[in-house]
Amino acid sequence: xxxxxxxxxxxxxxxxxxxxxxxxxxxxxxxxxxxxxxxxxxxxxxxxxxxxxxxxxxxxxxxxxxxxxxxxxxxxxxxxxxxxxxxxxxxxxxxxxxxxxxxxxxxxxxxxxxxxxxxxxxxxxxxxxxxxxxxxxxxxxxxxxxxxxxxxxxxxxxxxxxxxxxxxxxxxxxxxxxxxxxxxxxxxxxxxxxxxxxxxxxxxxxxxxxxxxxxxxxxxxxxxxxxxxxxxxxxxxxxxxxxxxxxxxxxxxxxx
Numbered sequence: 001x002x003x004x005x006x007x008x009x010x011x012x013x014x015x016x017x018x019x020x021x022x023x024x025x026x027x028x029x030x031x032x033x034x035x036x037x038x039x040x041x042x043x044x045x046x047x048x049x050x051x052x053x054x055x056x057x058x059x060x061x062x063x064x065x066x067x068x069x070x071x072x073x074x075x076x077x078x079x080x081x082x083x084x085x086x087x088x089x090x091x092x093x094x095x096x097x098x099x100x101x102x103x104x105x106x107x108x109x110x111x112x113x114x115x116x117x118x119x120x121x122x123x124x125x126x127x128x129x130x131x132x133x134x135x136x137x138x139x140x141x142x143x144x145x146x147x148x149x150x151x152x153x154x155x156x157x158x159x160x161x162x163x164x165x166x167x168x169x170x171x172x173x174x175x176x177x178x179x180x181x182x183x184x185x186x187x188x189x190x191x192x193x194x195x196x197x198x199x200x201x202x203x204x205x206x207x208x209x210x211x212x213x214x215x216x217x218x219x220x221x222x223x224x225x226x227x228x229x230x231x232x233x234x235x236x237x238x239x240x241x242x243x244x245x246x247x248x249x250x251x252x253x254x255x256x
Contacts, residue, residue, distance in 0.1 A: 022174045027223075029179035030135065032142040032212035039067070041176055042144055042211065048175075049168035054161035060154050061165045064147040064197045071145050074196055078137035081192050082130075091187040092152075092204050103230075111223065136185045142212035147186060147193060149203040162206060169209060179214040182207055 042065055054060060066074055081089060100108060112123065121128045139145040146169070150162050166182055173180045186193065186208035193205055 019171075022171055026170055026174045027179065028181045029142075029210070029212075029214045030140045030181055031215045032140050032179070032210065033215045034141065034143065035213045037067075037144050037178065037212055041178075045169060045172040045176065045211075048172045049165055052161065052165040052168045054164070055157050058154075058158065058161070059165075060150050060158040061162050062149045062151075062203060064149070064199070066139075066145040066147070067143060071139065071143075074145070074147075074193070075138045077192050077196060078186075078189050079134055081189055082134050082137060086130075086188075089188050089191065091184070092190060093187065093206075095184050095187075103226075107226075114223065133185065136183050136208070137189075139208070139210040139212075140181060141215075142181075142210035144211045146209040146211065147197060147199075148206045148209065149199060150206050151202055152204040153202060159206075166207070166209065169211075173211050177213075178211055179217070180212075181210045183210065 046063065046065075050059065050061075052061075096108075097104075116123065116129065116132070119132060121132060135141075148162070148166060150158060170180045170182065184207050187205045190199075190205040193199060194201075199205065
């Protein structure tokens, strides 16, 4: 079974409810159609996403929503910076550890093999890889792009809150039949984005998010997931009786 087939099979097997299907069906889409997405749809996505939990309800997220000429202008500036001065730009935070331990290093290497392999890009072809990276700044052709920021005066806990908000955005988009792609690489060009979007000095650019209709849903699902036995430890469940475990799922219609 190929990695693509396994990933799709795992997603189908994991889904047991409507929300399960949305979560398991979400993927990082890197090839969007040009079908438009209405402002009202994005507003509803954000309206729902804001119910993400946050410590003391401080809600540490801010979003710049781009479409049309505004998005195209930002994309052009970022692509120019990437093509002419990429080494002059650096993110304000570190995404990966400088020395990744296992199993994280292995997973990152597997991602590289699967992702670039699916595009026919050799591991040693730095020019082709750079060209693929540049597609980020065009939001992979998506009609809507988000730039997400956080107040730099906040601490790590607020970044957890922000992550939950971003996940809510991705899932709410999927609930509207859309796909998305969270993109850390936008943080690298914060000096370009800041004047273009009037981002205050106290806000740090965290990521971008592309939102739209996937051109090919099946092609997007490439990445396998670790089995729960690799990351979850259970205790105490042996004390539960069969009676305690009986339940009816709320999304199932009871019949008499």
